[in-house]
Amino acid sequence: MDFFTLPPNVEPFTKNITDRILSINRHDIQNVGKVATATLAVYFVTSKLYSAFLGPLSSVPGPFQLKFYGFRYVPNIESPPGSTWEKLHMWQSKYGNVVRLGPSTIGIADKNMLKQILSTDDFPKGPAYQRTQVGGVNVGNADDRDFHKQRRRVISPAFSVKFVDSLERYMITSAGTLMKSVDQSIAQTQRNDGYGKVDMWILLKRFALEIIGESLFGGQTYRELENDSHTVNASTNGGMIGPLNYIANSPILGVLKLLLPFTGISEAYANSSQFRDKVILKRLQGGENARREDILQVLIDTQNERNPEDRLPIDAVVGETMLFWTIGTETISYVAGFAIIELLKNPQVFATLREELDNCFITSKKESLKNGGNTLFEHEQIKHLPYLNAVIDETLRIHSGATEGLERITDKDTVLGDRLFVPKGTILNCNMFYVQLNPDYWPEPTKFIPERWLPDSNIPADQEAFFPFSIGSRNCIAKQFAMQALRLAVANLIKFYDFEGIPEEINASNERSCFGAILGVRSNSFKVFMKRRQATPMKTT
Numbered sequence: 001m002d003f004f005t006l007p008p009n010v011e012p013f014t015k016n017i018t019d020r021i022l023s024i025n026r027h028d029i030q031n032v033g034k035v036a037t038a039t040l041a042v043y044f045v046t047s048k049l050y051s052a053f054l055g056p057l058s059s060v061p062g063p064f065q066l067k068f069y070g071f072r073y074v075p076n077i078e079s080p081p082g083s084t085w086e087k088l089h090m091w092q093s094k095y096g097n098v099v100r101l102g103p104s105t106i107g108i109a110d111k112n113m114l115k116q117i118l119s120t121d122d123f124p125k126g127p128a129y130q131r132t133q134v135g136g137v138n139v140g141n142a143d144d145r146d147f148h149k150q151r152r153r154v155i156s157p158a159f160s161v162k163f164v165d166s167l168e169r170y171m172i173t174s175a176g177t178l179m180k181s182v183d184q185s186i187a188q189t190q191r192n193d194g195y196g197k198v199d200m201w202i203l204l205k206r207f208a209l210e211i212i213g214e215s216l217f218g219g220q221t222y223r224e225l226e227n228d229s230h231t232v233n234a235s236t237n238g239g240m241i242g243p244l245n246y247i248a249n250s251p252i253l254g255v256l257k258l259l260l261p262f263t264g265i266s267e268a269y270a271n272s273s274q275f276r277d278k279v280i281l282k283r284l285q286g287g288e289n290a291r292r293e294d295i296l297q298v299l300i301d302t303q304n305e306r307n308p309e310d311r312l313p314i315d316a317v318v319g320e321t322m323l324f325w326t327i328g329t330e331t332i333s334y335v336a337g338f339a340i341i342e343l344l345k346n347p348q349v350f351a352t353l354r355e356e357l358d359n360c361f362i363t364s365k366k367e368s369l370k371n372g373g374n375t376l377f378e379h380e381q382i383k384h385l386p387y388l389n390a391v392i393d394e395t396l397r398i399h400s401g402a403t404e405g406l407e408r409i410t411d412k413d414t415v416l417g418d419r420l421f422v423p424k425g426t427i428l429n430c431n432m433f434y435v436q437l438n439p440d441y442w443p444e445p446t447k448f449i450p451e452r453w454l455p456d457s458n459i460p461a462d463q464e465a466f467f468p469f470s471i472g473s474r475n476c477i478a479k480q481f482a483m484q485a486l487r488l489a490v491a492n493l494i495k496f497y498d499f500e501g502i503p504e505e506i507n508a509s510n511e512r513s514c515f516g517a518i519l520g521v522r523s524n525s526f527k528v529f530m531k532r533r534q535a536t537p538m539k540t541t
């Protein structure tokens, strides 16, 4: 029998059905449609009402409207773009450490619950990260535990303490370039007393772009980068953090923003990607001759591993490199920028830090550290300076990254903090920003007091409520790298320059916005008067 010919008894049967369907008149179809729509509407409304008022999260306090839709979907006309973080902060302070942010979303700013979510239960990353997987899965957005564990194991040698130590030479070169740029800005606007105007915010963005560029894929390429205005502009205007962040943080407005050509975000991202691909291709094609001791090389060298599971496919090398480039640039530059702003707002803190740095012996005679007649600090000399570390920690506390929260999703029913039942599938927005300013844990939370980090402090810092690099299996892989870069930047700037704050600029720096993962100055600029110190005291052994 021909396989595609229907048996004789089936044909009349199907014909019968067709005839009956055709015989249903239009009116009947409309009625069926109405009943189906009404049933769906009743189901939708009932389930929304149930979830809002009777479901397991119904006892969690929060703004009324967020019982019905998630905070990321709120088109926010009354507050400017980039200010969702302010709303989250306000709700958290109004409703408490646990707040309802959507039908199945809660915000958490309780330190014990955060520890449970991020470390003990180690819940996977939530839908905001999954949305960014359209651009590829990487160590940062992976939500599959096994995939993440494997990927993180393979790339972690690039961030080991030893390897990061070896990147110091690139970081010092970048600190030198930063100081050259500061000197140039001063020279262009110099007053009679030697001070000139410097946009510290923009120069620190370039500094971070260079430090990451150098450590990631090469000095040679950085020189290309200097001529590549696309990439520098993308970074300095915040476009490089990537369209994916917009999609993650604001599924409706974010996507609209990307589609509007005048925002330039997609273009900036495309240009950065093109630049990155050029650099990686050059390294791959150059073989042994193109080798350079940097993060890219560590990733490429995984191809020689004996175990195939330990080899990173080339598309993953490209994806991870882009992730480090974008995340690393904005985080380092913003934290360094806010450290300088806080030091200017708090002259006594500035003086104490300056004194500590002036008393720090310069032991190295390395030529590479010479800069404009002065010798730059090496990391070894400054990494244990208590006050420098206290200034950086206090900056990380007040100006934390993850300003709009780190998202996790429960993969089992759970009880948070022994008191809150949370069903499987609940989205947990871990509000690291709020917890670090939470008056329950921090006396005078908004005051910049580095002394709280010193061993003999009478208002000791609550280390358990401090999550700048997160904790658990998804903590920042580059903490060591970031701290090294921050210490070198802040120590060398404060050691070698005098600063004079500009009151309007300091006031304007209180206006902040967050478009990616981290809070920045809304105007994308912070100007200050600076001059080289006349006789920089140098203590040598």
Ligand code: HEM
Pocket: 139, 140, 141, 152, 212, 323, 324, 325, 327, 328, 329, 331, 332, 335, 401, 402, 406, 407, 467, 468, 469, 470, 473, 474, 475, 476, 477, 478, 479, 481, 482
């Ligand atoms: C002051 C600077 C930095 C801060 C405050 C910071 C903070 C954080 C935080 C809070 C997380 C957890 C994110 C989450 O759960 O979604 C994270 C993860 C991560 N960070 Fe950083 N970061 C900094 C610098 C850097 C740099 C310089 C790089 C790369 C060169 C980097 C690479 C990463 C990566 C790859 C992850 C994902 C790790 C994983 O999921 O296994 N970060 N960072």
